[in-house]
Amino acid sequence: MNLNHKPTRFPFYKKGGLYILCIVLLFVSIGALTTIAPAYRFSSKTLTEWTSKVESTTFLYLLGMENRAFQEAFPKGKTLLKLSDTLFELTTSIKPHDVRSLLGRELPGFSGFNNRIVVAGEGTNYTNLPIESPPPLDDILKDREAEVKEPTKPEKETTDKEENPVKLEENAVFIYNTHNRESFLPHLPKVDDPDLAFHGEVNVTKVSERFAESLEDNGIGAVVDHTDFTKILHEKDMERWQFYDVSRNAVKEAFASYENLKYVFDIHRDAQPRDITTTKINGKSFARIAIVVGGENAGFEENMTIARELNSMIDKKYPGLSRGIIINEGPGNNGVYNQDLSENALIFEFGGYGNNLEELYRTADALAEVFSDFYFDAEKVSTEAKEG
Known part of the structure; x- marks a missing residue:
């Protein structure tokens, strides 16, 4: 040597x-x-889709390798990450601990289970989540016979709450219907296929109108958009998945037109059967509500704040009315639903194809009542904060 x-x-x-x-x-x-x-x-979308396959704790762990302060935030009881597991998830989109990631690619329709139940209402589980599956545009646009004459509207429920005789602000709520032709079988006498429950006049827009009327009665100014998004989509030869691209313009125009606008609600009807979308409260039949939040909106937690509060208030005043809060994300879902345009934007699924307008109107009144309580409480807190 x-x-x-x-x-x-x-x-x-x-x-x-x-x-x-x-x-x-x-x-x-x-x-x-x-x-x-x-x-x-x-593109940013490509990178978003790619990184969405990785659990958020992965990034937290990587940051912790450089700064020990981040290690303190790592969830207790969570096993440390293995590089091999992370690479496997990235290359296959399969998460070993989540069977849905495997079955979702193999079984038709199973990708819908990518959605998450944040708050489960009575009877809500992964087998009866809200369904968003509009048929081809040609089927939606077909002329169908309908009972255009509405049934007698139920009397508005009387409450012991204090009335708000003067509207705080005009046009505080904007209501629109992305799938504006979603209709209801009880009002389509010659249609027995739920997939064909669509109509140009007797549809979910009537629920929006009733909801707006009830908000006005409770002291909150509301605007209902009557744009036929389905017709626009057809005229522009766009695909069904672009529905929200079309309705997005209406939301933007609303914010530009109404300076007092604070809340944005997109009203839909679900494609689940009547036994899932109906409940009885004090002997009266109501169409149930599901609250949907887009999980692919970067600020969706802000939308979740109002969703949680409203859902809690609904459960307290009308037990069983809410089906819960669902986060929609992943393949087969829009994932944003225009909710990036406002931290106070939500989707409400009103009933299903088997509900009638009487049940739907009753639910619209109930939601308006609960929301007015929420609205004026929030306004009071905001005013006190400004003054003090």
Whole structure:
């Protein structure tokens, strides 16, 4: 053994050459990404979909490797991450601890189980979540015979709460219907297929109108949008999944037109059967409500705040009326639902194809009553905060 042997050192000029090579490669890569056709670039949507396959705790763990303070926030009882597990999830989109990620790709319709139940209402589980599956546009737009004459509207429920004789603000709530032709079989005498429960006049927009009337009665100014989004989609030769792209323009215009606008509600009817979407309260039949929040909106937690509060108030005043709060996300879902335009935006699924307008109107009155309590409580807190 030669004890006088000196370890070989990497020559300085070679180190410099390596640094220069790295810089050149970096600039070439940036140049390539900024000059290639847009279709071949990485988009924010692509990156979002890719990173959505990774659990949030993964990023927290990686940050903790650099800053120990983040390690304190790592969930207790959560096992440390393995690089092999993370790479497996990224490459296969399969999460070993979640069977839905495997079955969702193999079984038709199983991708709907990507949605999450945040608060489960009475009887709500993963087998009866709200369904959003409109048929081809040609089927939606077909002329059908309907009972255009509405049934007698039920008398509005009287309450012992204090009335609000003067509206705090005009046009505080904007109501629209992305799937504006969703209708109800009891009012379509010659239709027995739930997939064809659509009509140009007798549809979910009538529920929105009743809801707005009830809000007005409770002292809250409301605006109902009557745009036929289905017709626009057809005229522009757009696909069904672009429904929310069309209705998005209406929401933007509403914010531009009404300076007092604070809340935005998209009213739908569910495709679940009557036994799931109906309940009785004090001997009267009501169409049940499901609250839907888009989980792919970066600020969805803000929408969740109002959803949780309203759901709690509904449960307290009308037990069994709410089916709960559902977060829609992942393949097969829009995931945003225009809720990125306002922290006070929600989807309400009113009843299903088997409900009638009498039940739906009764529910619209109940929701308006609960929301007015919420609204004026929030206004009171806001006023006190400004004054003090």
